[in-house]
Amino acid sequence: LSIRCSQHPCPYEMWTWTGLLAITLAVLWIPGLRRSLVTGPVLKLLAPMLPKISATELEALEAGTVWWDADLFSGKPDWAKLLAFEAKGLSQEEQAFLDGPVETVCRMVDNEQVDREGDLTPEVWQYLKDNGFMSLIIPKTYGGLDFSAEAVSAIITKVSSHNVTLAITVMLPASLGPAELLLHYGSQAQRDHYLPKLAKGELVPAFALTEPHAGSDAGSIQSEGIICRGEWEGQEVLGLRLNWDKRYITLAPTCNLLGLAFQAKDPDGLLGDKRHLGITCALVPTHLPGIHTGERHDPLGVKFINGPTTGKDVFIPLSLVIGEEKGLGMGWRMLMDCLSAGRALSLPGLACGAAQSTAHTVAAYSVLREQFNTPLYRFEGIATPIGRIAGRTWMMNAARTMTASSVAHGEKPSVISAIMKAYCTEGMRDVVNDGMDILAGAGICRGERNVLARYFQAIPIGITVEGANILTRTLIIFGQGMLRCHRFAFDEVRAVQAGNVKSFDKAFMCHVGFGTSTAIRATVQGLLGGPPTPAEGPVGSAWLVRGLSRLSAGFALCTEVAMATVGGELKRREELSGRLADALAWMYFGSACVHRFARDGARGEDEVLLRWAGQECLYRAQEALIELLDNLPNRFAAACVRRMIFPFGRSYRRPLDADTHDLCRRLVEEQPFREQLCADAHIPAKDRPGLGALHAGAARIQRLAPVRRKLAKAARNKVIPRGPELGHLVLAVQKGVLTEAEALMLREAIENMHDLIQVDSFGPAQYRDRCGA
Numbered sequence: 212l213s214i215r216c217s218q219h220p221c222p223y224e225m226w227t228w229t230g231l232l233a234i235t236l237a238v239l240w241i242p243g244l245r246r247s248l249v250t251g252p253v254l255k256l257l258a259p260m261l262p263k264i265s266a267t268e269l270e271a272l273e274a275g276t277v278w279w280d281a282d283l284f285s286g287k288p289d290w291a292k293l294l295a296f297e298a299k300g301l302s303q304e305e306q307a308f309l310d311g312p313v314e315t316v317c318r319m320v321d322n323e324q325v326d327r328e329g330d331l332t333p334e335v336w337q338y339l340k341d342n343g344f345m346s347l348i349i350p351k352t353y354g355g356l357d358f359s360a361e362a363v364s365a366i367i368t369k370v371s372s373h374n375v376t377l378a379i380t381v382m383l384p385a386s387l388g389p390a391e392l393l394l395h396y397g398s399q400a401q402r403d404h405y406l407p408k409l410a411k412g413e414l415v416p417a418f419a420l421t422e423p424h425a426g427s428d429a430g431s432i433q434s435e436g437i438i439c440r441g442e443w444e445g446q447e448v449l450g451l452r453l454n455w456d457k458r459y460i461t462l463a464p465t466c467n468l469l470g471l472a473f474q475a476k477d478p479d480g481l482l483g484d485k486r487h488l489g490i491t492c493a494l495v496p497t498h499l500p501g502i503h504t505g506e507r508h509d510p511l512g513v514k515f516i517n518g519p520t521t522g523k524d525v526f527i528p529l530s531l532v533i534g535e536e537k538g539l540g541m542g543w544r545m546l547m548d549c550l551s552a553g554r555a556l557s558l559p560g561l562a563c564g565a566a567q568s569t570a571h572t573v574a575a576y577s578v579l580r581e582q583f584n585t586p587l588y589r590f591e592g593i594a595t596p597i598g599r600i601a602g603r604t605w606m607m608n609a610a611r612t613m614t615a616s617s618v619a620h621g622e623k624p625s626v627i628s629a630i631m632k633a634y635c636t637e638g639m640r641d642v643v644n645d646g647m648d649i650l651a652g653a654g655i656c657r658g659e660r661n662v663l664a665r666y667f668q669a670i671p672i673g674i675t676v677e678g679a680n681i682l683t684r685t686l687i688i689f690g691q692g693m694l695r696c697h698r699f700a701f702d703e704v705r706a707v708q709a710g711n712v713k714s715f716d717k718a719f720m721c722h723v724g725f726g727t728s729t730a731i732r733a734t735v736q737g738l739l740g741g742p743p744t745p746a747e748g749p750v751g752s753a754w755l756v757r758g759l760s761r762l763s764a765g766f767a768l769c770t771e772v773a774m775a776t777v778g779g780e781l782k783r784r785e786e787l788s789g790r791l792a793d794a795l796a797w798m799y800f801g802s803a804c805v806h807r808f809a810r811d812g813a814r815g816e817d818e819v820l821l822r823w824a825g826q827e828c829l830y831r832a833q834e835a836l837i838e839l840l841d842n843l844p845n846r847f848a849a850a851c852v853r854r855m856i857f858p859f860g861r862s863y864r865r866p867l868d869a870d871t872h873d874l875c876r877r878l879v880e881e882q883p884f885r886e887q888l889c890a891d892a893h894i895p896a897k898d899r900p901g902l903g904a905l906h907a908g909a910a911r912i913q914r915l916a917p918v919r920r921k922l923a924k925a926a927r928n929k930v931i932p933r934g935p936e937l938g939h940l941v942l943a944v945q946k947g948v949l950t951e952a953e954a955l956m957l958r959e960a961i962e963n964m965h966d967l968i969q970v971d972s973f974g975p976a977q978y979r980d981r982c983g984a
Contacts, residue, residue, distance in 0.1 A: 658971020
């Protein structure tokens with residue numbers, strides 16, 4: 212193309228390169244040429260590579276809303292938006308309910324009695340019905356309380372801090388179930404008929420979704436309803452003949468109104484040409500012929516009502532389909548929409564209640580239990596898990612309150628709700644396991660003194676229900692987030708499936724520009740350790756905002772590279788997807804910590820909490836991205852991205868021992884700190900075995916710390932002999948070390964302490980009764 216002279220370049224070379232550049236720009240700039248020569252061939256290349264998205268998957272993907280998760284996916288989160296986001300807070304009525312009926316019902320529930328009898332007492336059940344616990348989300352016009360998402364979350368957290376059975380009983384009517392579905396999708400006639408009865412507790416609801424062949428893959432429901440004619444209340448009407456086999460259904464053994472998910476079919480074309488109508492939800496009175504309920508599962512000894520239900524040839528009219536005839540085939544969308552909100556409140560509330568109760572328990576027990584004349588919390592090996600409990604409890608609660616506030620503002624954050632469910636229940640596992648290690652034998656021996664055993668039993672339940680954590684982490688969070696939260700990916704996938712070159716061209720070119728800017732942003736922030744501009748928010752959290760911004764940019768680049776190099780296989784490379792989910796989740800928890808710190812006024816005393824939780828989040832997100840790059844199949848791309856994101860190697864470390872031990876000291880020794888950290892927990896009366904007695908006994912011992920120090924000093928100075936304190940109190944009074952009043956108070960406190968560290972034991976007959984129960 213060019214003839215080069217040995218001394219002077221030929222002008223043809225310059226014109227050649229200019230021409231090539233002009234042609235390239237023309238191809239990219241002129242839409243018609245670009246579609247013919249670039250994006251059209253790319254679409255044809257991608258079409259066989261991308262997995263087909265079924266109608267069920269599409270409904271799940273489109274359900275709910277996106278919120279802060281989209282900011283984290285963008286690589287440039289808008290911190291001003293998050294910091295300006297204000298929680299609505301509890302109304303006076305909601306706070307009064309929390310301080311009144313919620314506290315009362317917690318006092319009514321005896322943990323040992325629930326374990327013995329296998330259920331809440333009839334008096335507790337009636338109190339729940341009479342005081343609106345069955346109507347937390349039902350509008351006042353139907354006789355309900357119409358509480359906000361923040362109030363529902365706070366109520367679930369408080370009852371969870373006392374008894375898991377009570378918590379599950381309260382949370383179910385306020386989560387995914389008949390009331391929620393009727394509010395959003397029911398006809399006016401259905402709402403008018405059912406909601407007042409649900410609010411009063413006349414109707415006890417359950418919702419039957421899971422079955423033997425449809426667990427986490429709930430879309431593969433085999434229960435079916437056939438459109439046919441049948442008799443209803445003396446008349447022949449059009450309806451459905453239902454057959455189902457469901458299991459793991461909470462409240463199924465005692466409910467009288469069963470929400471049922473099934474596949475609706477119209478083989479005879481009674482409604483039209485469409486034969487398979489799709490997943491449908493209906494309200495089924497349990498007194499109808501052919502329905503079997505009453506049997507119970509035994510979920511690891513946790514005494515909440517849960518069991519199977521079957522139905523054979525059960526006829527219902529179309530008026531019992533949620534939404535009536537218009538609701539046929541709309542069930543999956545209903546479930547996904549409602550699950551997006553409910554899952555953000557129920558199990559995160561349970562996890563936070565368990566964490567706060569555990570924090571209270573270990574704080575008290577580590578004061579009362581002494582080894583080598585030293586309280587347990589003074590040993591570094593014990594201080595470390597106690598500090599972890601404090602840090603994780605604060606972090607989980609920050610995420611819970613921020614997420615509940617988003618739901619109260621009208622969001623239905625499907626990806627965030629999955630994050631909250633999976634990572635809060637995993638956090639509960641970590642906190643309770645640390646607590647069990649600290650309590651040791653006192654955590655193992657069951658009985659009325661044991662606070663943590665019931666939470667330990669419940670851990671696998673929280674991990675499994677509402678989408679098993681393994682599936683949620685490896686399939687749902689990033690898989691759904693990539694399509695819902697990414698600015699262009701969903702548009703591209705839909706265009707490819709539709710074969711729409713014009714739509715694909717627009718989305719693809721925007722995606723190319725986004726990917727380029729993301730690579731530049733991630734590289735610059737990797738070199739600088741964060742954005743070049745000053746971080747927003749309070750001064751005390753600027754370092755965390757900067758780190759999260761950098762990791763968000765790195766996460767966005769990793770997402771682009773994973774999509775480009777793994778392609779459609781990313782859906783099946785579940786460990787890669789799981790690590791991206793980990794990074795997203797820990798960035799979300801870190802963001803919640805920033806929001807909580809700012810919302811609480813950026814108090815200096817909270818900086819150690821922010822520092823511990825923030826460092827944990829940054830480290831976990833960093834490690835998730837590094838593990839992703841270590842396992843990315845395209846090693847060249849992985850090496851390049853790693854140099855861009857982490858040019859100087861790892862940047863973040865786990866919390867320092869000093870901060871962990873400081874959290875332990877403050878949790879145990881500073882009552883205001885403990886009360887602020889565990890503000891949502893119920894503390895039983897001091898005369899009740901378990902947390903109430905531990906809490907009162909520890910406070911008593913701590914008040915007498917100066918007296919014990921005087922006694923110890925006298926022993927060191929050989930004024931009195933060394934040895935157990937109780938044996939030398941009389942001599943200490945005689946020697947003038949203690950007054951008689953001090954000696955009496957100390958004797959009573961130490962005797963009480965010795966009693967509180969005992970564990971329950973049972974005679975042969977008692978033990979057999981417990982085994983029978």
